[in-house]
Amino acid sequence: MTSLPTAAEIVAAHERWLAGAGWPQTAASPAGDLWSWIEANHRHNSLLWAEEDLARRTRVADAEIAANKRAIDRYNQARNDATERVDELLLVALGLVDAASARTDAPRPTVAAGARLNSETAGSMIDRLSILALKIRAMREQAARGDVDVAHVEASRRKLVQLEQQRADLAGCLDALLDDARAGHAYFKVYRQFKMYNDPRLNPALVAESRRAG
Template identity: 70%
Template sequence: MTTPILRAADVSALHDRLLATPGWPAEEPAPADDGLWRWVQTNHRYNCRLWAEEDLARRTTVADSAIAANKRAIDGFNQARNDATERVDELLLVALGLVDAASARTDAPVSTVSAGARLNSETAGSIVDRMSIMALKIHAMRAQTLRDDVDDAHRAASRVKLERLLQQRSDLGQCLDALLADAVAGRAYFKVYRQFKMYNDARFNPELVKERSARA
């Protein structure tokens, strides 16, 4: 196999390194490659932007128009995050020889799975996406343990939660490594699951269809 398969430890290391990079996510460092790692990084970038926008959308002392702008940004970042997740899955499936490369980006990829392999309901890309979100939770909870404007009880409770989050990310990483190992061995496979987010598409969202009809 010419394309390296992801390792969970490398994914977590990238997530943490990017979160510690000054200017991230507004400023994006060059990815390790223009293929798989580019899309792992892109997924993480949009999760980070989504996280920040979700915080802003909870404000209570700004105009409603500001919150509406936050909500529109959230829709865009969420779509970009999902698109990146799908690209991770496409590239992994091609690298694993589990899908025909020419059809990988279509809505109906042609499977080349060995007989007898089990279908895993969660994709490798979705695990990477969940690990990205977990890295954000860990980063934010660690900051809570270092606050000097709260009492000891808050910091202690945050340390307990931090340890649990670290364990949860470790569990996800083990699942990713096991899935990819089984896929390499021909024991398991996954598919690209298209999200088809209809609310972002003016052709499918019934309220946007109504607006377009009214304008016509």
Template identity: 70%
Template sequence: MNQPLPSADAVISLHDQLLARPGWPKSHAPSQPQASVWHWIETNHLFNSRLWAEEDLARRTQVSDAEIAANKRAIDGFNQARNDATERVDELLLVALGLVDPASANSDAPVSRVPAGARLNSETAGSMIDRLSIMALKVHAMAQQTRRTDADAAHIATSQVKLQRLLEQRADLGACLDSLLADAQAGRAYFKVYRQFKMYNDPRFNPVLVAERQARGGQA
């Protein structure tokens, strides 16, 4: 990755710009090449945004069960894609930092290159960027609540308080991301690619899907 490490301010700015874009997230595809970490930061935000919208639809009470089931299946797919993008962000950042063997970075068992005396950070930079994406969605949604014309003054005031707290929490998380990347670049800290291994989405590992396949006469 021949580019500077992403800063929290740049990530937050991208998240907010995308949320303000007309048609987002339905009619959009990442604009950066796949070798760029920004492609995967954008992809992660895209699927978090689609996941957010689908979660709202899944709470409907006046539609058929079939529609809710379709929402739940879409949620599974978007969640898997969001996690895949998070892992790809970590792979690219760790390769850029020299903290993982490049040949193994995309495998199920990436090989870390740990500087002497460096501390292990339990949360990865990719997962922090994923959380910043979710925070952006919360900030965006809460800001909309503060502008409602059909809500009373108490609701608006409560929403404004919540919005300020969300902005503070996002700024805190962004500062932690910048600190982690700076420490990793200086050899003081490292993180790893952590695979989620979402077994419920994999027909080879989900025991219910395995049983269904066996009942149809297929192999486990």
């Protein structure tokens, strides 16, 4: 079986990438391996986070907010695509999916009898760890501000402790799931998100718009 990353390694990678000069703008396209897709997920979460901040502005032209919203849609789709790819690669490495079907809309599980199904996938847990890394970085910045009162700093420090605990709890759950999956006691599936609002064939508003244009 291919060696799988631990939650501690993923958390450290999230922090390292966030600290990288020019990242996420300078990140390379995924190379196809598990780590490159974990980075791609984190990269698109980071870009999405920045656009979400910009989309809350109230003193810019509506066109700028519309551009932010469209970017949010793109990054959210890419983040979900990367999460699904992480799940595919983990399941193949664990021997829990037929490799030839892993990238289809209906991957075929190859699971030992009696194994329990985990409702949350390992990829979605890694995605949540990525988001927590972004929250922790942002709260660290708030706790270090010198232009706010003491109450703001103290409140930010308390929230930072809570966020770090949440990340530690989630990391432990990820390790437990992968350990149980290795042992044949648990499994998860690839859950396709089928983001209908991004698909011009499925979004009724886009279908209607296309018909009017035609």
